[in-house]
Amino acid sequence: MKRESLLPLVGVAGLIVVWYLAVWARVVDPVLLPPPEAAFAALVKGMAGGKLGYDFWRTVERTAYATAIAAVIAIPIGVALGSNERIYRSVEFVIDFFRSTPASAMFPLFLVIFGVGDLTKILVAAFGAALVILFNVAYGVMNARKTRLLAAKVMGATRFRVLTDVMLLESLPQTFVGLRNGVSLALVIVVVAEMFIGSTDGLGQRVFEAQQLFEMPDMYAAIFAAGALGYGLNLLFLLMEKRFVHWSGK
Amino acid sequence: MGQAATAKASGATDRSERPAAEPVHITIRGLTKCFQGAPVYDNFDLDVPRGRFVSVFGPNGCGKSTLINLIAGLIPADAGTILFGGKPLRETKIGYVFQNYREALFPWMSAWKNIEYPLKIAKMDAAERARRVDRLVAHLGVKIDLTRYPYELSGGQQQLVSIMRALVVDPEVLFLDEPFSALDYEMTLFMRDQLQRVFNETRTTMVLVSHDLEEAVYLADRVLLLSRRPATIAAFPDVLLPRPRSDETLSDPAYVHLKGHCLEIFQREVRKA
Missing domain, CATH: 1.20.5 (Single alpha-helices involved in coiled-coils or other helix-helix interfaces)
Known part of the structure; x- marks a missing residue:
């Protein structure tokens, strides 16, 4: 073992x-x-009080805001759409279309509306993540086990009770799938936005700047930091799922 | 027993032989239901006696489960009336046990919370809910750790929790849709006797759908034998075997004879296709 x-x-x-x-x-x-130890040394030095550590947390902050905004908007809408299949079918194409549109293609539009600040980066990432979360939540609600809904109904539960007591909990495993995919996508979009939308900080900007200045160990260090962040976020959501959706897959 | 058994060697009794008319609990008149244009029930009439155990048996796809789903209001009827002692369904407390206990229990709640849930729906306060659940547990002599989640229990234990969840509201009628068909044989035998005990203790009107004739006859006071679609009553014989029934019942000549009689009717209906 x-x-x-x-x-x-x-x-x-x-x-x-x-x-x-x-x-x-x-x-x-x-x-x-450069040899691995040079990149590793740059990673340690950068994370321990260097500029890399600051950039790392800026990216975490933006990704967290983007995911939070996406979740707050997408989960209630997903539940509402999922609990009424006719409404969902009528907007499914639009959701699917924009879910399939690369969020990076939306940068110019968001730049025009929100300017070159932090807000634009966060909102583009939130836009991408929200559609992924919405799609998963709606499907989670729609695919709630019919037997459980009937069981609640036959016990005399009202439609609203069935929604809050059964459908919402039934959709939780799928909601977490959406959140995990959403946070990964948000990170991708935030890092790309940091590279190209007039940034002065963030992991994307760090990678880009190190490459421009030929500081290769720093560039590898920033790439590894970004990788660790992506891996860590995924792990965090997996652990949250295990904690809150203990019945998932059982 | 011997005397009675011989006297009823025919197994099934004719309606005219009944000592007295039983009080009717569920009255079904003119029940009609079509699936994709094909009638499953066409102007179907049935009286379910009060405080009796009725097993429903018939050819595959004849609409056994559909019948109890219609009565329990899980699917709407196209036409017809169903009354419970003269009252409509919405004024009647019913319990329903699903075949698939895995998908019927709520996995996010402990077994105890599952059993308590219908009382919550009925807006009962916490103290009363606890009292009711504890009483039921004691009454049935259940020895399961109810603080566990359903997925931590065995199949039989989960189905027992389902049955308790259906019973906790003191239903007037308990419907069971092939409740033991997902269990292994050993567990099925055990659960049959658990259910028989529950019936003997509560004398709740029970309607059981079964695909197993042995089980249908063993548990029932009357066996409702259905024909192929559109389903009609092929026969509705009494099972005049004393309770509690046990392994000996299975070799009792009256039981064997009645089972054979039901099988005969069943096969006649199957061949009619």
């Missing part, structure tokens, strides 16, 4: 070995590919 839990480290070790080999064999220009 203990040995099993060490298995994921094999891949990490393999990656570092390949990296060393690539540096040693000069596959890439040494300026473009």
Whole structure:
């Protein structure tokens, strides 16, 4: 069991070995590919009181705002649409269309409306995340087990009670799927926005600036920080789901 | 027993042989229901006796479950009236046990909260709810850890929780839709006897849909045998075996004879297609 839990480290070790080999064999220009320890040192230095740490938290902040705004708007609308299939069918195409539209294509529009501030980055990310969350919540509500709804009905529950006591809880597992996908998408959009929409901070800006200045260890450090953030956010939502939706998959 | 058994060796009794007319609990008149234009019930009449255990048995797809779903109001009828002691459904307390207990219980609530839930719907206060649930648990002698979630219980325990959830409101009628068909044989035998105990204790009118003739006859006071669609009453024989019934009942000549008689009617109906 203990040995099993060490298995994921094999891949990490393999990656570092390949990296060393690539540096040693000069596959890439040494300026473009520094040795792992240089990138790692830049990561530690940057996160411990350096500019990278500040950028990291700016990105966390924007992603958190975007996801929160998206959830607050999308969950109630998703429940309302999901509980009335006829209404959902009538707007499904519009939702699906904009869900499939790359949110980055909306940047210019949001720039014109909201200017080049923080708000634009947050709102574009919220827009993308909201549609993903909305879609999942609506489907979660629509796919509530018919037997459970009937069980509540036969016990004399009103339509409203069935919605609050059964449908909402039935949709929770799917809602968490939406939240997890939503937060991942929000992070992607925020990082892209930080690169190109007149930013002075954030992980996207950090990666972009380091690349422009040929500070390669710093660039790799920022990439790893962004990766860790994405992984961490996903893990956070998985743990929340386990805590609040203990019955999921059982 | 021997005497009675011989006297009733025919197993089924004719209506005219009944000692006295039983009080009717559920009166069904002119019940009509179509699925995609095909009638499942066409002007169907039925009287369900009060305080009796009725098993519903018939060919596949004849509408056994549809019948209790119509009576319990889970699906709307196209036409006809259904009255419970003269009252409409909305003034009647009913209990319903689904075949699929996994999908009928609420997995986000403990077993105890599941059983309590219908009392919450009925706006009963917490102290009264607790009293009612505890009384039911004691009454049935249930030995399950009810603080657990449904998915932590065995299939039989989950179905027992479902039955308790249906019983906690003291229903006038309890409907059961193939409640044991998802359980293994050992658990089915155990649950049959649990249900029989519940019936003996409460004498609630019960309507059980079963796909297992042995079970249908074993548990019932009367067996409702349905024909193919549109369903009509092929026969509605009495089961005059003493309670409590046990393993010996299964080899009782009267039981064996009646089961054979029902099987005969069933096969006649099946062949009619």
